[in-house]
Amino acid sequence: MSDDELNDASRLRSTNGEGRLGHSGVLFAMCLALILVVASVAALNLALPDLAIDLGANNTALTWIADGYTVALAALVLPIGAVGDRIGRRTVLICGAVVFGLASLAAAFAESTEMLIVWRVVMGIGAAMIMPGTLSTITATFPPAQRSKGVAIWSGFAAAGAIIGMLAAGALLERWGWQSIFIVSAAFGGVAALAAILLAPNTREDTRHRFDLVGAASTTVAVGTLVFAIIEGNERGWTTTPVLICAAVCVLALVVYALKGLRTEHPLLDPKLFGRAGFRAGAIVVFTQFMAVFGFFFVGLQYLQLILDYSPLIAAVALIPVAAVVMPTSSLTPRLVSVVGLKYVMVVGLLLIAGGLVWISRLHADSGYVPFLVGLILAGIGIGLTGSTGTSAIVGSLSRNQQGVASAMNDTTREVGSAVGIAVMGGVFSSQYASHLPDLARLPAQAAEAVRDSAAAGLVAAERIGGPAGAQLGAGVREAFIDGMSAALITVAVVLLIAAIGCAIKAPRHPTSADDAETLDGDPPVQAS
Incomplete structure (x- = not known):
């Protein structure tokens, strides 16, 4: 044995x-x-x-x-x-x-x-x-x-x-x-x-x-300031002083991490790992997947509640098909990888998520739930494929002794991707929504400002106005919402397409396992108590 x-x-x-x-x-x-x-x-x-x-x-x-x-x-x-x-x-x-x-x-x-x-x-x-x-x-x-x-x-x-x-x-x-x-x-x-x-x-x-205290401190500062800058940039503007300071600190922390990591015998996260095709591809796939997922939740939940007039509970129920599709797809993915290879499963998964977002981007204010469901199912299949393959590629690049770091790297990539997705979709949505609103010159200044701030406030204002004028404003707000949602979804779909092309070119044909990494790194076996 x-x-x-x-x-x-x-x-x-x-x-x-x-x-x-x-x-x-x-x-x-x-x-x-x-x-x-x-x-x-x-x-x-x-x-x-x-x-x-x-x-x-x-x-x-x-x-x-x-x-x-x-x-x-x-x-x-x-x-x-x-x-x-x-x-x-x-x-x-x-x-x-x-x-x-x-x-x-x-x-x-x-x-x-x-x-x-x-x-x-x-x-x-x-x-x-x-x-x-x-x-x-x-x-x-x-x-x-x-x-x-x-x-x-x-x-x-x-x-x-x-x-x-x-x-x-x-x-x-x-x-x-x-x-x-x-x-x-x-x-x-x-x-x-x-x-x-x-x-x-x-x-x-x-x-x-x-x-590796320096590695721990530098990665904590780098990731923390990056996510902080993304959130604040989306909320207050990308050229504000706090955002620029955080961005500069993030870059400095990353430089410290890279330089120190290359000189340390046992770094927290070896910078050379990013030279491994599987590790790099896995990080990109997980990042873009969660960028799409949480960015979609940002606009998708609003679509269900504001356009389809669902309650919070019904809106959550309407997203159940994603989970229903993801779970069996994830379970089948290892078998698919063994048959067609890691690279192709990654690429197909990213393309399916992109296809689902593009499909939903073509909806209108009166499209209803069924067309929305089609896009959910497409994206759900893609999420099942990419989640499993991306995570496996990351954890397979490190030995079993380093699985805590491997798991943490996977989680860090997820969280940063989620923050970027919300920031990107939120920023594109907000700008496109505001630019496609109807003329608000006849509204009181406070009401017009509320309409520009959010679609929810716009629909409340339309309801209060009532009559033909209120109905016209409500229709205009809904159309502006759809325009903003479409632009946001297309933007992230383009990012997914670029990631798919990159994986098709650079991702490894077959996955590595933690045992392979253990052999390469010369690590002793993990201990269980």
Whole structure:
């Protein structure tokens, strides 16, 4: 029996010996924790109108209530993933679930926007402790023959988790206030921690070397300032002083990371990894996929609520087909990769997402839900293909000892892609919406400003005006919304097309595995306790 087979058998015996449910139990526990993190990114979007009323939050405050979580998660997930590699991935995950749950419970009782933003940031710190351990525990404990399937299922839940979060939030908001979302999240955090304790082994890196503090600090600063600049640039303008300062700090931090990483024997994330075709292709695919997904949620939810007049719950239900398509597609993707190759599955997936966005971009104000559903299904199939292949390409480029960093890199790419997607789609949508509005000269100045600010305010103004004039304004706002949505979707579809072309040229024909990377790097086997 080979060393790899002995290590895998040892891990399996350890799992069964502690009364766990084997690999199925590990997968269940890790996907449960994953849903907790991903759902919290999207769920609060449905509660923003209630928060604006209850806490008197303005647009800037609402942005940071939603994105304070994302900034903390994106900035810290990479160094915390490396910490999990050293002291135990399950240990860090459980601590993160406790931090997340307590912060979520505190957020439910926040009485000001400032306090809610603070607790959302603390929730993001907890999420950064949870997220890397979910994927790295799967890749470190599953034997090679089952690892790709485990990653595929994880990827499916990573994509579907946002829909699950919005669906749960919509159901809660139908009966209770926004506080119920945080209370349920806190309880779910406790369940996720308990599942990890009972069902998952505590994997960690076997070797010991000095922790790369400079790499941890520089990547945290680089990612944090990048996401901050994207959010603030979209909100206040790309040439404002805070945005320019953050951009400069981000560039400086990246330079420090690259120079120090090339000279360090054991860097946090080796800059040379970006020279590996699989790692680079995986990062691009994951980035563009989540750029498209969360950018689409930004305009797609508004389309369902403002144009089709759906309630928050019905709007969330209307997105269920994405999750219904993503899950089986993700499960089938490893088989497709083995038949046609990694490169072609990546390319087809990106093209399907782009095709779904282009299809939806051609809708009109009176198109209804069925044509929208066709675009959802196309995009959902593409998401299932790209999520699994992109993640597998990233984690396969690092050894099993480094799966915490591999998982964290995958998560960082996701979060930055999400922030970029919302910023790009939001910026294009806002500019095109405003430029396609009808003449507002006859409206009172305050009403005209409200119409320019958002389609929701425009439709409220049209309803208040009433009569033929109100109906005409409402029709004009809807048409301007459709024009803005179409332009935003086409913009991201072009980015996906460019990424697909790049993958067709540069992506590897066959995937590498963590065992291949282990052989190349000369790392010893992972340890499970």
